[in-house]
Amino acid sequence: MFETETREGQDRVLGEMCDIIDKANYPGWISSTVHGGVDAPGTANFIQWRSLEDLQARYAGKKFQNKTVPLFDELATTVKLLKTEAVFAQRHPSLGGVTEISPDRDDYTVIFILDVAPENQKELVDTLAKPDEWLLSVPGYRSHAYFRGLDGSFIVNYAQWDSKETYDAFHTLPDDQRPESVRKGREHARTLATGRWANTFRVAHSRSAAQV
Template sequence: MPRISAEDKNLTVLNIFTTDAPEKQEGLLGAMREIVDAAAYPGWMSSTVHAGVDKPGTANFIQWRSRADLEDRYNAEEFEHRTLPLFGELTTSIRLLQNEIVHSRSASGDRVDISPARGDYTVIAVFGVAEKNQDALVDALGPSMDFLGDVPGFVSHTVLKGIAARGFEGSFVVSYSQWENKEAWDAYQAVPQDDKPAARQEAEQRTASLLTSVDSNTYRVVHTRAAGQ
């Protein structure tokens, strides 16, 4: 199964699609499965497809050997004339986000894996930020969040620094977190402000002071495949 690690220096791409109806989400998932199962692109390493839970949509967590390999894929006639038009019919927005993983930790201290077999409740948030504040936001969302290890139901937390994008203007940082279930995530969100530990209050205040936008959704992993499978 794909592994998330800040030690890996490969390119991580998050393709996030929104749509306006559950049946269109199913159409997106079917199209994405077909593409993933047929993938044999030079430099492609793995793809993991996520289905939206709170809002209709999908996310594809893709690992590439390099940006050059990804650009070859983007410049291919199939991508421009078949893949993008197909997704355009089913979506209300398309964001193709290129990232480097800069921080990752798990509650167990082991590596972070993503797979349909795990059953994680996954939260993906995209934070817009001024370019000059991007590194500060990475720190606020990364090392400053180590208190998560003490939160019941927490599984893992990964911060990705945006380096390029299609469908998103400006600088960004992505948070990818896994929880045991929806109840654990909801309980974490519901903690009253005065009951939050000081480290959490400080991290949240820093984050709020730096970001220019935020968009998030919750997901479940439904399909994955790696090169060679």
């Protein structure tokens, strides 16, 4: 995750990130999909790796430490390298059983990061990362997935909607208009989370090892 103060800064990060993605050929690297911020400047790079060991080898490499890290420290106001594993995914039946993240789609993507004390991470995951039949009936909903931070200090919600308008209508819906089970889950999650960060995105570029 990269935050910038301006759209110009966002474009610079996107340009550098796309260049890195187009040249990527790292052991264990599967794919990278870079997103441009909508509501606030910033970028998100959704990267898939074969294993944690492959990811750690990339982060420990001299080129990454001596060139990549200083470059993005210069371009972005904040940089968060979030190592996660997927723990839950749900999608609307119209997607045909597959969640696709691609610049060829028009998804309005929402990313939430919820901070949590390590001893409460499992409880927060169990509270939020479970099937939600009501959400399937909400206009504009496409998919969402939860990821557990490997260090135990956060979880990530990655969600796809068909437009800003439908997402905003859902996001601002009063709790008393949501099902009781959903309402209680949200209330309990608020008692567990110690911090919250969110932004909205559009996919800008993607490439996978299979396309090399």
